[in-house]
Amino acid sequence: MATRVGLTAAQDAARRGFEEFARTRIAPFADEWDRESALPEEFITEFAERGHLGGAIPTEHGGAGLDETTLGLLCEETGRACSSVRSLITVHGMVSRAVARWGSTGQREHWLPRLARGATIGAFALSEPGAGSDVKALAATARRDGDGFVLTGEKRWTTFGQRADLFLLFARLDDRETAFLVPADSAGLTVRPVESVLGTRASMLGELSLVECRVPGAALLGRPGFGLVAVAADALELGRYTVAWGCVGLLQACLDATLAHAENRETFGARLRDHQLVQRMIADMATAASAARLLCQQAGLLREAGDQQGVHATWMAKYFASTSAFKAAADAVQAHGAQGCAGDHPVQRYLRDAKVMEIIEGATELQQTTIADTAYQARAMAAAGKGAGA
Amino acid sequence: MTDHKPAIRAFLTQFFATDTLGDEDDFFAIGLVNSLFVMQLVLFVENQLGAAVDDEDLERANFASISAIDALVRRKSSVQAAT
Structure with a gap:
């Protein structure tokens, strides 16, 4: 079980619900959906009926009005099971948030209830x-x-x-x-x-x-x-935030799979888990999952407070979580050996999905240059005596 | 009424040197801003200066200079106070 800090009782309860749904209604089918290159309509309906498509929509418009941390937990647990389903939360949420934030009264009243219940994707x-x-x-x-x-x-x-x-x-x-x-x-x-x-x-x-x-x-x-600098930029921030949390789920999935495999697989007369080079992989995955989770929580708290620092915290969370997820997925496949390369094994899906995470909502290189710029911004603020320092 | 210009200038310090920036200078026209600037500026105006930015406020003229932002915040504050 992952270490978690600072969740309220309600957030923790919500996470447990998301985890159970993802474990029973998403994970068992994720490889099949991956092979078929589609989510079944019945699943999208079921997902919408649970209110999971309305997480980013205020309650007055029929949405779940999730706080930023709870929305992140939904993405983590969903992403742990299937990155494609998490992608649905992301893009649907980006559209919903844009309408809620920048839409006219008429646009909000027309589109948000439909988006909240999944009648409109x-x-x-x-x-x-x-x-x-x-x-x-x-x-x-x-x-x-x-x-x-x-x-x-x-x-x-x-x-x-x-x-x-x-x-x-x-x-x-x-x-x-x-x-x-x-x-x-x-x-x-x-x-x-x-x-x-x-x-x-x-x-x-x-x-x-x-x-x-x-x-x-x-x-x-x-x-x-203002289409790009306000509407798209704001929506992409939500996109990055949800992708980052989804990558925490991917990291956890890589760790879960590797722990189970290394426990049972024997090579050279010993369990894989007893080989130190495999232990290195597991240690890196476990540490990265915790660190990425904390960066996401930090971004969520800042976003919830409307703090402008949430923008850069989100970039940092997405950068770290996505690059760590790809590294963890590569290690997970390596630890699984030939089994991990087979088309019916989830870890090869994790690896393919993790690479996509490094490209969408701002490629890794864009994240790096932006984060470096931010470090200079913090330095300038510190020099001016106006900020918390670099 | 509160003069927001010092706070706005302090915020802008993160993004570019403000020593020679006049209150009326258009920092969009000068090319001083990056792609995340507007979003952070909106968050700053809303959360630090306490003025909710609505769809109809999204005009470049409202955000292009220190004076323009100050005027927007004063206008929004007076509307909020009257309601």
Whole structure:
């Protein structure tokens, strides 16, 4: 059992509930969903009925209104079982949070109850063929047309793009980055499945083509010019936060699998767990899981308080958790030997999923440069005598 | 009414040198900000200066300079006080 500090009784109870559901209703099926490259509709319905898709939505709009730590625990326990399901929480939550934060009264009243109960599944359509981490290279365009807008462009790597009912989509309006809420059934919008991806294979990636796609004026979310710096940036922060917690779950899953295997497997007349080089792997996994969990909790507490330091705490948590998860997954496969390379073994899925975690919501290298910049910011504040110091 | 300019200037110190930055200087136009700046600025205005930033406040003119942010906070504060 993982060491946990500082959880309230309610948070701990919620975590136990998330863990039980993930252990019984997700983990046994995760490899099958991975092979089939899809989550079953019945599962999405069951997941939504438990309120897990409404975690980021305030209660007054029908959501669960989870505090940041509890939302993180949901992502940890879900990510421990299946990163694709955790990805659903992430992208659906990003759309929900964007509508709750920046939506008009009409947009909130229309979309949030539907998103909260899973009647509408949301997805985040930012990446393009020429714009991944470099979001400023956004090329999709929007033009005014009467009382609405016409969208043109291509979107790539849209998680749950195949399944989503609503896209939070970004395009240039009068050359200003702007956010739009685009229903999947909009005329001129087509979605193609992305197949044979490395990891999170059940996350139903889609490629979107917008050809003279007309949307009403009410599709505009936030103000033109603030699509990236406010709407997308805020949503991506939630994305990074939930991915970081999901990586804690991945770390724990790698540790769980390796502990069980090393306990039972014998080589050279001794259990694997008695080999010191295997003990090194286990020690690193256990330590990284605890450290990543604490970084995530720190980010959650700061986010809950609305503290601006939560932004950088989240980057640090995501950076550490995702890089540690990949290292742990590589070690888990190594400890399992040939068994770990087999297509029906969860650890090979963990390894593929963990690599994806190092790329999404800000690639590792982007995290590193941003965290380094932050260290200089803290130094500048300390020098000015205004901050807590570097 | 509270003068927020010193607090705003202190916040901006994290991101760029403010010694030569005038109250009216447009730091977006000067190119001083990075991609996370606006989000942190909104959090700062909301949590340190106590003014809730709504969708309709998301105009560059409201955030482009020390004076503009100060004016936004004063305007929001007077509305909150009146309600």
